[in-house]
Amino acid sequence: MTLTLDPENGILDPCPQITPRYLSDLKMMFKDQQVVDEILKEENRLIYEIRYYPFRTSKSDMALAVTRIFPGSIGGEYHMTKGHKHERDDQPEVYYCVKGEGFLLLDTLEGEFQAIPWRAGTITHIPPMWAHRVINTGTDLLVFIGVFHLSAGHDYEIVAQKGFSYRVYAVDGKPALIRQT
Ligand SMILES: O=P(O)(O)OC[C@H]1O[C@H](O)[C@H](O)[C@@H](O)[C@@H]1O
Numbered sequence: 540m541t542l543t544l545d546p547e548n549g550i551l552d553p554c555p556q557i558t559p560r561y562l563s564d565l566k567m568m569f570k571d572q573q574v575v576d577e578i579l580k581e582e583n584r585l586i587y588e589i590r591y592y593p594f595r596t597s598k599s600d601m602a603l604a605v606t607r608i609f610p611g612s613i614g615g616e617y618h619m620t621k622g623h624k625h626e627r628d629d630q631p632e633v634y635y636c637v638k639g640e641g642f643l644l645l646d647t648l649e650g651e652f653q654a655i656p657w658r659a660g661t662i663t664h665i666p667p668m669w670a671h672r673v674i675n676t677g678t679d680l681l682v683f684i685g686v687f688h689l690s691a692g693h694d695y696e697i698v699a700q701k702g703f704s705y706r707v708y709a710v711d712g713k714p715a716l717i718r719q720t
């Protein structure tokens with residue numbers, strides 16, 4: 540099976556499944572709940588979209604997902620993915636930044652943390668058991684590809700409960716990592 544990705548806009552062809560993530564889908568992920576509620580009164584902003592393709596054979600399963608995060612911020616906090624940990628503790632993932640700039644946050648949710656600066660061309664291996672979240676700190680679209688086993692599973696609950704150790708804010712127009720207590 541062969542797919543085509545437009546690196547300028549993150550559109551995948553063919554693409555059997557597109558999942559939009561609106562502010563209402565990740566409202567709990569942002570720190571400033573008052574600002575979230577104010578924005579939601581006006582508009583349910585589209586933060587990012589996931590284009591997904593499952594590769595299945597009789598002996599294997601893999602998935603490819605292309606995510607396009609729109610630029611912007613919520614209460615000074617840059618647009619980001621919900622973030623998740625894989626349900627299976629033996630499942631890694633490879634992320635490839637195709638376009639844009641930002642950070643990949645990696646967090647064990649048990650004290651270890653890394654923020655990896657991202658730009659077009661950055662490829663990061665996410666080891667098993669690390670929660671992962673991508674932040675768009677640029678003024679344009681951030682597009683990245685994720686490749687993983689379909690059986691890995693997504694645990695969003697643990698991220699919602701524990702949170703990442705740092706948040707990424709725009710401070711004087713530049714990204715700043717702020718430790719969460
Ligand atoms: O699942 P989220 O935290 O919303 O991240 C968005 C997506 O990012 C990558 O593309 C992963 O490969 C997907 O599995 C994931 O769904």
Ligand SMILES: [Fe+2]
Nearest residue numbers: 625632671687
């Ligand atoms: Fe993942």
